[in-house]
Amino acid sequence: MSDATQVQQVIVPSNPADRENIKRSMQTISDEMTKIAGIRSFITEEIKAISEKYDLPNRYIRKLANAYHLQNFQKAQAEADEFESLYIQIMGDPSSDE
Numbered sequence: 617m618s619d620a621t622q623v624q625q626v627i628v629p630s631n632p633a634d635r636e637n638i639k640r641s642m643q644t645i646s647d648e649m650t651k652i653a654g655i656r657s658f659i660t661e662e663i664k665a666i667s668e669k670y671d672l673p674n675r676y677i678r679k680l681a682n683a684y685h686l687q688n689f690q691k692a693q694a695e696a697d698e699f700e701s702l703y704i705q706i707m708g709d710p711s712s713d714e
Contacts (some may be wrong), residue, residue: 629635663677683689704710 629638659681663674663681666677666698667674679692683692
C-alpha cells in the first residue's frame, strides 16, 4: 500500500473546552462562507446587469473588475503580450497567409 492511500489517524481533543472551541470556530467559518457566497452572487448579478445594460460580454466585465481590484492592468497586459509572442513563435502567426 502506498503512502498516498494510507489514512492518517485523527486524534480528537479529549478536553470538552477544546472541542467547544473547535465547534465555535466551525460556526464562524460557516458564517463567513455564507457571506462569501452572498458576495459572489452579488458580483455575478452586478456583472450580468452591466453586461446587459451596455451590451458588453460578461467575461470582459469580470476581467475589467479583476484588473481594477488588483490594480494590475500593466501586468495583465504584459502577460497577454508575452503569451501572444510565445504563441506566434511556437504555432506561427495566425494572421499570416501561410
